[in-house]
Amino acid sequence: MKRRNFLKACVIGGATISLGKTNKGWAAGSFEGYPEAMGVLTDTTRCIGCRSCEAACNKEQNLPEPETSFQDKRVFEEERRPDSKAYTVVNEYEKKQPGGPVYRKIQCNHCNEPACLTSCFVNAYTKTKEGAVIYNSKVCVGCRNCMIACPFNVPGYSYESVTNPIVKKCILCYDTRLKVGKPPACVDICPQEALTFGHRSDLIKLAHERIREYPDRYTDHVFGEKELGGTSWLYLTSTSFDKIGFDTTLGNEPIISNVKEFLGMVPMVLSIWPALFSGIHLLSKGKHDDHGEQTETKQEDH
Amino acid sequence: MKKMIKQGLEIVDSPYLENGEKRGLVNKLLLGLTPSQYLLQAFRNPFNWLLAVIFAIGIPILLGRFVFGLAWATSGSNDYPWGLFLGFGLFAMVPLSSSGFQLGTACEIFGRHDLEPIERLALLNGLLGYFFAVVYLLADLGQPWRLPYPMVVSFGPAAVLFLVAWHVSTYLSVQILEVSTAFFEWIGFPAGKRGVRRITLGLTVSGIILSTLHQGALGALFTYAPGKVHPLWYSSSFQWLHFFVSSLPGGLCMVIAVSTIAAKTMTWRGDGKFHANLDKITISLAKGACMGLATYITIKLIAIAHDNKWSYIDSGWGQWFMVEIMLGFMLPLALMTYGVNKKNMTIVRAGAFLTVFGVVLNRVNTAIITFNWKLPHREIPPWREVLISITIFAIYIVVYRFILYRLPILYRWRQQEEPVLVHATEPVRSAAMGHASQAPIASYSSITKVE
DSSP states (O other): OHHHHHHHHHHHHHHHHTTTTSSSOOOOOOOOOOOTEEEEEEEEOOOOOHHHHHHHHHTTTTTOOOOOTTTTTGGGGGGOBBTTBBBEEHHHHHHTTTTOOOOEEEEOOBSSSSSHHHHOOTTOOOOTTTOOEEEEETTOOOOHHHHHOOOOOOEEEOTTTTSSEEEEEEOOTTTGGGGGGGOOHHHHHHHTEEEEEHHHHHHHHHHHHHHOTTTTTSOOBBBTTSGGGGGGGGEESSSSSSGGTOOTTSSOOOOOOHHHHHHHHHHHHHHHHHHHHHHHHHHTTTTOOSTTTOOOOOOOOO | HHHHHHOOOOOOOOSSSSSSBBOOHHHTTTTTTHHHHHHHHHHHHHHHHHHHHHHHHHHHHHHHHHHHHHHHHOOOOOSSOOOOOIIIIIHHHHTTTHHHHHHHHHIIIIIIIHHHHHHHHHHHHHHHHHHHHHHHHHSSSSSGGGGHHHHHTOOEEEEEEHHHHHHHHHHHHHHHHHHHHHHHHHTHHHHHHHHHTTHHHHHHHHHHHHHHHHHHHHHHHHHHHHHHSSSGGGTTHHHHHHHHHHHHHHHHEEEHHHHHHHHHHHHTTHHHHHHHOOOOOOOOHHHHHHHHHHHHHHHHHHHHHHTTGGGGGHHHHHHHHHHIIIIIIIIHEEEHHHHHHHHHHHHHHHHHHHHHHHHHHHHIIIIIISTTTSSSSOOOOOHHHHHHHHHHHHHHHHHHHHHHHHTTTTOOOOOOOOOOOOGGGGGHHHHTOOOOOSSSSTTTTTSSOOO
């Protein structure tokens, strides 16, 4: 009798839970990126802050007219971030330094293991084999967890839209250019060749070659080679990366690694709890069935 | 109400009037008053005037959010994508609603029948807290009409939010079933009640699982943002435990808080058993909450030691952290321990209110106040966002009160039906196999018997 009761409790509990899709334990391992993935190398020592990449992006992605023209240098007075109206922005750093100012273009870095992708509960993001992280606005619910998760503060949300607000971010010109093998619009227009488009693996070699060739010109580090599991967008600089707006404290583990401990615990709770608590119920049954009987054991407030 | 009861009003607590006639639905809805009497008592209550003012301003703005969009109603910030609606509404309401599964566990699994007079209040508190967390969520989502998408259209099963979505929706249905027994009594549908009672154990156990997981999952959501949540509020290994464990005293203290308010403001509604046992039950709950608080403070300190974050204490954020943990967790722990020892109910209850404050502050701190601590600017929520949050909370209070006034939550429904035999409360399968146990597993079984 008791065993049957116990089994029944397990079945009922288990059936209710199985609605919850039990196997969330699988999370990405150490994914190094698709072998054919493309990328862009930004050499901040070459960038002159002309903002023509911003203009090209605006045109290519049919974004709204900016408040001031793309020649306006006053925008450098404050540090900007990409948003729903601009997928890329150039910021000015080290303004007062002898070697400065240093300009840095900001856009989606197209991570190998994107935090936005792994945090999305409707799978709106895809890392394509070309390396781009693209977004499907048709399924997006608008929870904005991707914006919380993005370690680079990249995705913007079109809050002003009432009926169809969506996430807006750089997609490496996937639809219009990358798919057919063309470089993104910003790379195409750059007058200084500060941006180089190519296979990610080649770009890493190229970056290290430049460092070896001009050790005085560069800091011996390629940002994005290993950071947060690696990104498709890579950076070289003459100064230290934390001085030009990078968060250098985030380490080389992809964001999803922080979440794995919890995800791994989920199937354990799902399988252990029903048996544990049904068992406790059976054990405490009979003993406490007289209404009003007192025990000093409180519940699982361990 | 007090005046009307003095004038001889019969409180609705059974399907029949004193003269033996059956009460109609309208009679039950109006608490046994005539429409004009009902309006009179509503107007007499000054709290209703406050609510009226909130709704007069807040409801149009709440509706405006769906007409003019999120940019109009909220800060519409890219750096703070989760504002008050989620930071307060979702992240604070959910831990305060853990009462349902805790009291369900205590009564149904651990056989603590002495806590029964408050079990239904705890279940209702859980249900409404979750329900309104979802209401806040709907106000916040960019495209709320797509809320079912993670269930039917597109799946992201590796995401923590996917788990939250599934578990909160499943748990909401579990809680509706758990509270429905009170509704079935009130509406007069004993068959429905018996049906639910049969699966109570299953419901309770699934409630524990779902609660453990999604209370923890709400914490795990922040492990996606290791660079944004302040280190003192962040722990890659223990974040889910911090959220889960703090939700335990949060839920228990919320029940103490609500029962205190209910016992004061709707004394007429609680029955003798409720009022007679309330102090004793409050002590039991406070003991549980103290255990939870002590554990929470311990694991919080362990997490700081684990990642060696002591140096952060010596900063502005660190002082704010100390305010939170001392005022919101250590002080209530001391108060409730002292109060329980001295049987001083005022101190115990003060501690409970302070715990509720502490848990809310912790969630708001994690999600909003200390979020993006590396960014130079902090974001103050605009007035429309604040007002919408207050309005939804006011609706929560009104619905809460509406249900407490009517359904047999604080009192027992006097039933005229035949006493339900013990085997009726036994699970279907064992009954079908002809194994009728004489031991009731259902704690409400006594209620259905004739008084």
